[in-house]
Amino acid sequence: MSIEWSAEATLTRPRVGAARRRRAWGRLAIHALLVLAVLALGFPLYYAFVISTQTIAEATASPPRVLPGSHFWTNYTEVWHRIHMGRLLLNSLIIALTVSVGKIAVSMLSAFAIVYFRFRGREVVFWMIFVTLMLPVPVRIISTYKVISDLGWINTYAGLTIPLIASATATFLFRQFFLTVPDELSDAAQIDGAGPMRFFWSILLPISWANIAALFVVMFIYGWNQYLWPLMITSSEDMRVVVTGIAAFVPTGTQLPEWNLVMAAAVMALLPPIAVVVAMQRWFVKGLTEPEK
């Protein structure tokens, strides 16, 4: 018995040791690859930051300098004043918040109506919302611009946000979620004499928070990163958003190549949406990948 045991032990121990070493090397290789990948992904942002801290001479020097300079504060305050960064960021924030909150509110209400009521035209409404998936802004751009200008909404927050607020995606997400809510809940609410809106506020809304948070991240980024729409709907400097504002700031042919300032503007435009994704990462992943369940 003991002989058998020790024989087996001597037979297997070296093999286990080798396998363990192999696995340790494997893990080290994976760590190395991951670190490399993460650095590669982060490099353009790092490079933009580095350039944003240099003087013009350093930023346009050859060979390019890849270490931070001393002009961080000077450049950032310069950009802040030069292209009215505060105003641009505020506009972007207003638009991102209005679009994300608006999309969530509007689609939650429609999904509530579609799931909890049987009304004439319910199918038609559902299909109308579905079809909007096939009409992204760029394919109806000229005519939508005409509608906005007929409404007198050029250079207004309404023009910048309201046409972006319908959302088939969010409506479907809430519809799917409401369909999984047990019937007993609405049943009990009705027996207790609660009306539909009372049920919506007191029961449906509180249990939807996870979905709302998830959608919020995705829709906030969508709103913040809009480019074509603000470009067309705004002509006054005051109504520009940060993404279009910095594109207009890129030096062309004859201008002084102030790439250090452009990169400072780029970093300022990128950090808010990235911060939202990082802070709400758990929800963002859920918001992207859960709806199909």
Next chain:
Amino acid sequence: MRARVFRNPWLPYVLVAPQVLITLVFFFWPAFESLRLSLFRVSPFGDRQVFTGADNFTRLFTSADYLQSIQVSFVFALGVTFLTLASSLALAVLASQKIRGRGVYRSAMLWTYGIAPPVSGIIWLFIFHPSYGLVPYLLSTVTAYELNWLLEGRIAMLLVILAATWARLGYGVAFYLAGLQSIPDSVLEAASVDGAGPVRRFWAITFPLLSPVTFFLFIIMMVFAFFETFGIIHAVTQGGPGNATTIMVYKVYLDGFVNLRLGLSAAESVVLMTMVIVLTMLQFRYTQRKVFY
């Protein structure tokens, strides 16, 4: 089944009203207008319209410029799609290995979802800048090759593809991570016991099991590259050099907004609409997932 239904003659209509109103005014009406205008020859300010039937479409499909923009769009879309899918799959597989700190690695990849495509474009424009950029500098010191995207269409295309891919990697990684999580460990362990190495396990099990995610991402990325990348082109290359990066969406803008050829631009919108309908149908035919813009 009937239990979840509330009874109210007018409330459901009030609930769907905001969404339906936005959909009608900003989606259906403009889409209908585009369809109508595509059959007319329109004077630059829209005041005179002459019905010309399919003339705009005939002109489009016999115009070398338009045919080139179709080709450019496909090269761009397929480039962005394949590069994003391949790199996000590789990143997700690495980040889902059972190692310490994989949560940190994941965060260090997912943040890229927050990058606004046009801002990404501006940063890559600087990295590729013919006089100050890092990439042309490194290339010219190593190979004496002068990289200049302003002169060479293919380099400009590479630049916009890289910019779009960088801004979209976080999205692909999120979906692949979710897909990888749904593959049961037992399947991979069984293959491991049968002597399949990591490479074999990946191609024989993981990759086929991920094919629904891959198909879904393929459609999503094609839609993204076709319809959501206007900002990159506008901010970086303005379609140049020599139309080498004039994708179809950018051409709609050029013809409709810059050259004021409204009928032609409307016809281009109709072509794009047909494309997005085909892509959406494919997606709904083969997956149950919903589209995200």
